[in-house]
Amino acid sequence: MKALVYDGPNSVTVKEVPDARIERSNDALVRVTSTNICGSDLHMYEGRTDMEEGRVFGHENLGEVIEVGEAVEHVKVGDWVCLPFNVSCGYCKNCERGLTGACLSMNPGTAGAAYGFAGMGPFEGGQAEYLRVPHADFNCLKLPGDAEEKQSDYVMLSDIFPTGYHATEMACVKPGESVVIYGAGPVGLMAALSAFIRGASKVFVVDRFTDRLRLAEQIGAIGIDFSKGDAVEQILEHTDGQGADKGCECVGYQAHDPQGEEQPNITMNNLVASVRATGIIGAVGVFVPEDPKAKDKLEKKGQIAFDWGLFWSKGLRLGTGQANVKAYNRQLRELIHVGKAKPSFIVSHELPLDEAPLAYKNFGAREKGWTKVILKPADATPSSKVRKGTVKAVARRPA
Numbered sequence: 001m002k003a004l005v006y007d008g009p010n011s012v013t014v015k016e017v018p019d020a021r022i023e024r025s026n027d028a029l030v031r032v033t034s035t036n037i038c039g040s041d042l043h044m045y046e047g048r049t050d051m052e053e054g055r056v057f058g059h060e061n062l063g064e065v066i067e068v069g070e071a072v073e074h075v076k077v078g079d080w081v082c083l084p085f086n087v088s089c090g091y092c093k094n095c096e097r098g099l100t101g102a103c104l105s106m107n108p109g110t111a112g113a114a115y116g117f118a119g120m121g122p123f124e125g126g127q128a129e130y131l132r133v134p135h136a137d138f139n140c141l142k143l144p145g146d147a148e149e150k151q152s153d154y155v156m157l158s159d160i161f162p163t164g165y166h167a168t169e170m171a172c173v174k175p176g177e178s179v180v181i182y183g184a185g186p187v188g189l190m191a192a193l194s195a196f197i198r199g200a201s202k203v204f205v206v207d208r209f210t211d212r213l214r215l216a217e218q219i220g221a222i223g224i225d226f227s228k229g230d231a232v233e234q235i236l237e238h239t240d241g242q243g244a245d246k247g248c249e250c251v252g253y254q255a256h257d258p259q260g261e262e263q264p265n266i267t268m269n270n271l272v273a274s275v276r277a278t279g280i281i282g283a284v285g286v287f288v289p290e291d292p293k294a295k296d297k298l299e300k301k302g303q304i305a306f307d308w309g310l311f312w313s314k315g316l317r318l319g320t321g322q323a324n325v326k327a328y329n330r331q332l333r334e335l336i337h338v339g340k341a342k343p344s345f346i347v348s349h350e351l352p353l354d355e356a357p358l359a360y361k362n363f364g365a366r367e368k369g370w371t372k373v374i375l376k377p378a379d380a381t382p383s384s385k386v387r388k389g390t391v392k393a394v395a396r397r398p399a
């Protein structure tokens, strides 16, 4: 099968690899029709993790089940399914409590496993024609009859929509509250959408890329351009000097200053300063235990200089970590199905798998107009229902 393979820092190619196949009786095999590039893929692409060369990326996957192992009961051939990026067992101490992002069985010795991800187990990614899904009955989210037609919405259930929602859940966003979100990448935009779903009255989204800020404004948020003035001052001005009720970190350890230089502590300290006393912060942007290639001395050891004194004296609270996608994907699926949520508003490009290297280059450089890319591997499968050539390299909005 064709798959997107990591060759080393800033280099990926589409090549033939051994077919994904049923390996255990509770596996399903999925023909991947939509698979997104994620900000988390970029940490690996840029060589900032210990991702092994030769691995296949892709943890935001949707497609059609083409084969199931003999122990699979609920999922059937022909079902359209969306796969949570977390690969989880369903029966460990954490999965039992709904904390599938910290599954203890799928990557023994650590908490949490994922497809095509550094340090998260041996599972290959779905930026490929086929994907093996372990514990299929537990991990597949079945999609309704409009699955194929609305796949650019439903594919967001694999990661970023539940992840954005998780940020607002950890921040306990309540109706009528104001929320400040750092990062207008796909995750930050999904956090903004989620904050509105939870009834927020005002949502501020901070970034310096105007195309991303415009998308935030498109759903009713207030865009804050931190290259035009201090983000904290702008939030305080909008909130009578008090700060927003709640905050979300949707950037992670590669956060940068207004000039584009990496400054890993900037968003966390800005949140401490721009969330009101007694507020709560949900941090889903990824921070890593060590980052040897960082310029910052502390960051090399996975540390940041954090304004703990101000955090403590304001009585703030903080939630962190990988999203437990299964805790939210079913409910968010219903909002998409009935037309109350349309997360595909962030999608700028739908491209055949062959164009993935170009997409990595542009999305990685945060080129203007490259806000979210969906790859369409089934386009290259001659036997597939999606006829070759039906999915063109479409820029869905003008760049």
Ligand code: NAD
Residues within 6 Å of the ligand: 038, 039, 040, 041, 042, 043, 159, 160, 163, 182, 183, 184, 185, 186, 187, 188, 206, 207, 208, 209, 212, 226, 250, 251, 252, 253, 254, 255, 256, 257, 266, 267, 283, 284, 285, 286, 287, 321, 322, 323, 366
């Ligand atoms: P992205 O890189 O496309 O977007 C990040 C955005 O943050 C960019 O638009 C950038 O301009 C902006 N930014 C950088 N510095 C900033 C600053 N100082 N203030 C405000 N904005 C700033 O990535 P994404 O796909 O949106 O993902 C965001 C983060 O979420 C990444 O770290 C990713 O790994 C992580 N993530 C976490 C989970 C989880 O389960 N916790 C799941 C998916 C992604």
Ligand code: ZN
Residues within 6 Å of the ligand: 038, 039, 040, 041, 059, 060, 085, 159, 160
């Ligand atoms: Zn992702």
